[in-house]
Amino acid sequence: MSALLAGEFEGNERFQVQGRLGAGGYGVVYRALDRERNLPVALKTLRHVAPRALVRFKQEFRQLADVAHPNLVTLYELSSQDDQWFFTMELVEGVDFLWYVRGEAYPAESGPTSVVSAPTGPELRAVFDEGLDDVEPAGASALGAVDLDRLRHALPQLAEGVRALHGAGKLHRDIKPSNVMVTREGRVVLLDFGLVAEIAPARTHTVDAVGTPAYMSPEQVAGLPLNEASDWYNVGALLFQSLTGQLPFTGPAPEVMRRKQQAEPPRPREVAAGVPADLDDLCWRLLRRDPAQRPSGADVLKALTRTVPAAPPAPPSPSGASLFVGREQHLDVLRGAYEALKSGQGLTVVVHGGSGMGKTALVRRFLDEVRGRDPDTVVLAGRCYERESVPYKALDALVDTLSRYLRRLPSAQAEAFLPHDILALARVFPVLRQVEAVNRARRAVLDIPDSLELRRRAFAALRELLVRVADRRPLVLFVDDLQWGDADSAALLEDLLRPPDPPVLLAIGCYRSEEAETSPLLQVLLPKRRAESRLPSRDILVGELSASESQQLALALVAGEPEGRRAHAETIAREAGGNPYFIEELARSGPSSAEVSLDRVLETRVARLPEGARRLLELVAVSGAPLDLGVAYRAAGLER
Numbered sequence: 001m002s003a004l005l006a007g008e009f010e011g012n013e014r015f016q017v018q019g020r021l022g023a024g025g026y027g028v029v030y031r032a033l034d035r036e037r038n039l040p041v042a043l044k045t046l047r048h049v050a051p052r053a054l055v056r057f058k059q060e061f062r063q064l065a066d067v068a069h070p071n072l073v074t075l076y077e078l079s080s081q082d083d084q085w086f087f088t089m090e091l092v093e094g095v096d097f098l099w100y101v102r103g104e105a106y107p108a109e110s111g112p113t114s115v116v117s118a119p120t121g122p123e124l125r126a127v128f129d130e131g132l133d134d135v136e137p138a139g140a141s142a143l144g145a146v147d148l149d150r151l152r153h154a155l156p157q158l159a160e161g162v163r164a165l166h167g168a169g170k171l172h173r174d175i176k177p178s179n180v181m182v183t184r185e186g187r188v189v190l191l192d193f194g195l196v197a198e199i200a201p202a203r204t205h206t207v208d209a210v211g212t213p214a215y216m217s218p219e220q221v222a223g224l225p226l227n228e229a230s231d232w233y234n235v236g237a238l239l240f241q242s243l244t245g246q247l248p249f250t251g252p253a254p255e256v257m258r259r260k261q262q263a264e265p266p267r268p269r270e271v272a273a274g275v276p277a278d279l280d281d282l283c284w285r286l287l288r289r290d291p292a293q294r295p296s297g298a299d300v301l302k303a304l305t306r307t308v309p310a311a312p313p314a315p316p317s318p319s320g321a322s323l324f325v326g327r328e329q330h331l332d333v334l335r336g337a338y339e340a341l342k343s344g345q346g347l348t349v350v351v352h353g354g355s356g357m358g359k360t361a362l363v364r365r366f367l368d369e370v371r372g373r374d375p376d377t378v379v380l381a382g383r384c385y386e387r388e389s390v391p392y393k394a395l396d397a398l399v400d401t402l403s404r405y406l407r408r409l410p411s412a413q414a415e416a417f418l419p420h421d422i423l424a425l426a427r428v429f430p431v432l433r434q435v436e437a438v439n440r441a442r443r444a445v446l447d448i449p450d451s452l453e454l455r456r457r458a459f460a461a462l463r464e465l466l467v468r469v470a471d472r473r474p475l476v477l478f479v480d481d482l483q484w485g486d487a488d489s490a491a492l493l494e495d496l497l498r499p500p501d502p503p504v505l506l507a508i509g510c511y512r513s514e515e516a517e518t519s520p521l522l523q524v525l526l527p528k529r530r531a532e533s534r535l536p537s538r539d540i541l542v543g544e545l546s547a548s549e550s551q552q553l554a555l556a557l558v559a560g561e562p563e564g565r566r567a568h569a570e571t572i573a574r575e576a577g578g579n580p581y582f583i584e585e586l587a588r589s590g591p592s593s594a595e596v597s598l599d600r601v602l603e604t605r606v607a608r609l610p611e612g613a614r615r616l617l618e619l620v621a622v623s624g625a626p627l628d629l630g631v632a633y634r635a636a637g638l639e640r
Contacts, residue, residue: 015043015088026053027194031091036630038639041076042092046085051434054085055400056194061087062397063196065385067168070610071161073191080390092189097158098177101151101242148276151242156304157188162235163297165190166228171197173226175234176215177241199227214247218261218289229291232300236286240265243279244272248287264289278303323556324365326549327358330540334366337506337538341474345536346504348497352513353542356581359510360480362542367478377474378405384484384521391428394479394489394521399429399462406435415440419464424448424457459495466496466503475505482511485521493525513541544578553580557587571596612638 016033021042023029032043046057061078068074074090095103158180165172172179173195181189195211211220217233220226240248248265249256267284269275282303288294295303330351337347351359370377382398390396406414414437419425422441426432427448433439448454469475479485497507516522545553550573558568569587575596576582582598589601606614616636620627633639 015041017043023047026050026057032088034088037633038630039633040091041088042090043086043088049083049085049430051403051431055403055431055434057085057087058396058400060194060196062385063170063198064165064168064193065387067164067170069161069164070608071157071188071190072164073189075193076387078385078388078390085390090189092181092183092191094181094183094189096177097154097180097182097188097238098242100154100182102146102245146243146245151279152304153186154182154188155239156301158190158235158238159297159300159304161188161190162231163301165196166199166231166297169199171199171226171228172231172234173197173220174211174215175231175238176212177238180238197226213253213257214249216260217291219291221257221260227291228297229294232286232294232297233291235300236283236294239279239283240268240287243268243275243283246271261289323553324361325552325556326545327362327365327542330362330542331366331369333538333540334363334508335369338366338370338474338476340536341476341504341506344504346470346502346506348507348509348537349540350537351508351510351540351542352516354514354579355512356579357542357544358580359542361580362540363478363480363508363510367476370476374474377476378469379476379478380405381478381480383480384482384489386481386484388484392486392489392492394482394485395492396429398477398479400431402465403429403431403434406432406437411437417465417468419461419468421457421461422465424454425461425465427454428458459492462492463496463503466505467501470503470505475503476508477505478508478510480510482509482521482525483515483519485519487520487524490521490524493521545580545583546578547573550576550578550583554583554587557584568596612636 014034014036016035018031018033018040021029021031026047027044028047030043030045032041033039034041046053058078061075064072065075065078073092076088076090078087079085094100162172162175172190172193174192175190179190179192181191183189211234213221215234215237217226217230220230220233237248240246249259251259265287267280269277269280282295282300285293285295286300334349337349340347351363353359367379367381371379380398380401382395382401384394385397388396392399406417409417414435418437418441422432422438426438448457466475466477496502511519511522516526544550551569554569554572554576555565558565558572572583572586575598576586585601586596586598589596589604606617609617616632616638619632619636627635
C-alpha cells in the first residue's frame with residue numbers, strides 16, 4: 001500500500017497512482033495514469049489478500065469482463081504482482097444519481113462535487129453486517145426538491161444499463177444511488193459489480209441475504225432465489241427516494257426487513273406532493289412485494305420513453321437445453337470419453353474451431369448431462385481471460401472452483417484429500433486458504449526463497465490432490481479459451497498429465513483454431529501433444545451447423561406466427577452461414593419484417609459505440625495489422 005501512496009507500484013512502471021478516490025469493504029480505488037495508453041484510469045486494489053475477499057475480487061472483474069455498454073462501467077485488465085491484486089477500469093467522474101436529481105449536479109466551477117472512479121465493491125455480507133441500526137433517508141431530503149428534467153433524462157439510461165446487464169445473464173443485486181454515477185455530460189453509469197451473480201432459475205441465491213438493506217427486495221432480504229425482478233425492485237427504491245427524498249421503508253433495520261415482506265410501501269405521491277402520475281405508477285409497480293407483479297425491463301423502458309425498446313444489446317448465448325441443437329456426433333465423442341473414464345481410463349479431449357461456432361455451448365451441454373446423470377462426478381470448470389495478467393491464468397479460475405468444492409465437503413473428507421505440500425500450493429493459489437482444512441494443515445512449509453523450488457512443490461501438490469479426488473470420484477476438468485493461456489500454465493498442465501500414473505480424469509480444453517499459432521500456451525502444448533504419448537487423447541473440430549440445424553436454432557430464437565417464423569428462420573440461417581453466434585445476433589436484431597442482414601447488425605452495433613471507440617475500431621480496421629496499444633490510442637485521439 002505504501003508503494004501506491006508513493007505514486008506507483010514497486011517494479012511496475014505502467015501505472016502512476018495520482019490519488020485515492022475511495023474505499024469499500026475489501027477494495028481501495030485510486031486514480032492512476034496508464035502510461036502505456038496515456039489514459040487516466042480507476043485502479044482498484046485488494047485491501048488484504050484474504051482468500052474469500054480474493055475470490056470476490058476476481059469475480060467482480062470476471063463476471064462483467066465481456067460485457068460492454070455505455071451505461072455500464074468499462075472494465076479493462078485484472079493483474080497480480082507478487083501479493084498485490086488489482087484491476088483497472090474506466091474513470092467515471094461525476095456525482096451519484098441522487099445528488100444529480102435532488103441536488104446541484106456540478107456546483108463547483110472547477111469540476112464535479114465528487115469524483116468517483118468506479119466500484120468500491122462492498123464484500124458479500126449478511127443483512128445487518130453493515131452496522132445499520134436504522135434505515136433512514138440518508139440526508140436525501142437535505143439536497144432539495146427533485147429536478148424532474150434530470151430525473152427523466154437519467155432514468156431511461158439507468159434502465160438501459162440494467163437491461164444490458166440482465167441481457168448478459170447477470171444480476172447486479174446492489175443497485176443504489178452511490179452505485180449509479182452521472183457524468184458532467186449527463187451519461188449515467190452503473191458501477192460496482194462486487195455482488196453480481198449469474199441469472200439461474202431457482203439457483204440465484206446465497207446462504208446470506210446480500211446487498212444494501214434499504215434497497216433490497218423482499219425476496220432478497222429472505223435469501224430466496226432471485227431473478228431480474230429483484231434488481232428492478234432496487235431501481236424502484238432508488239426512484240422512490242429520488243421522488244420523495246426518503247426511502248420506501250424507514251426505521252430500525254429489522255423492522256424494515258419484516259415490513260418489506262409483509263406489506264406494500266406507500267405510493268410516492270402519498271409521501272410527496274407534485275409527483276407525476278406516470279412516475280408514481282411506475283415506482284409503485286417496481287416496488288410490488290410479489291416479483292411476478294413487477295414490470296419487465298422492456299416495460300420499464302416503454303413507460304419511460306413511450307417507445308417499444310429494442311432487444312438488449314448483450315443477450316445470453318444459446319447454451320440452455322431448449323436452445324441447443326445439433327452436434328450429436330460431437331456429444332457422442334464426449335460421452336464416449338466419459339464412459340472410458342468411468343471404466344478407469346483417463347483421457348484428454350481437445351475441442352477447437354472458429355470463433356462463435358459454439359464450442360463452449362457444446363461442452364456445457366455435455367457437462368449438464370454428466371451432472372444430471374451422475375451427481376457424484378466432480379466437475380471443475382474454469383476459463384482463461386484475455387485481459388488478465390495473473391499467475392497460471394489457464395488454471396486460476398479452475399483452482400477457484402476446486403477451492404469451492406473442498407469447502408463444501410465435510411471437514412474430515414476434505415482433510416483426506418490434502419497432499420503433504422498443500423501449503424506450498426496455497427502459496428501459489430491463495431484462494432485455497434478459504435478451505436478450513438487447509439488452514440488447519442499441520443504440515444510445515446519452510447520458507448522457500450527459491451521460486452523454482454516453490455513451483456515444483458506446488459505442481460506436485462496439485463497433482464497429488466487431483467489424484468486423491470480422482471481415486472474416490474469420477475473427475476472432469478474443463479478449461480475454456482485456452483488460447484489466452486500463458487507458458488507457465490502450459491508447464492503446469494504438462495506436469496499434471498505427465499506419466500507415470502497421472503490422475504485418472506477427463507480433461508477437456510477449448511480453444512479458437514485461429515489463435516493456435518500465436519498463443520504461448522498452445523505453441524507449447526499442441527506440438528508436444530502430437531509428439532508424445534500422455535493420456536489417450538481425442539480431438540473435436542466444431543464447424544458450421546448444417547442448414548437444417550441452423551434453421552432449427554433460428555426457429556427457436558425468433559418470435560411471431562408459425563408461417564412467418566419459419567420463413568424468417570430460413571432467411572437467418574442462410575445469412576449466418578452456419579455460425580451459431582451470427583444466428584443468435586440476427587434472430588435478436590429485429591422482427592421478421594425487418595431486413596435480415598449481418599452487415600446491418602454490425603452497422604447498428606458500431607453506431608452504438610461511443611465516438612472514441614468507433615475511431616479506434618476504424619483505425620484498427622484500416623491498419624490491417626497489429627498495432628501497439630499506445631500508438632493506437634494516440635492515433636485515435638483517446639489520450640486525455
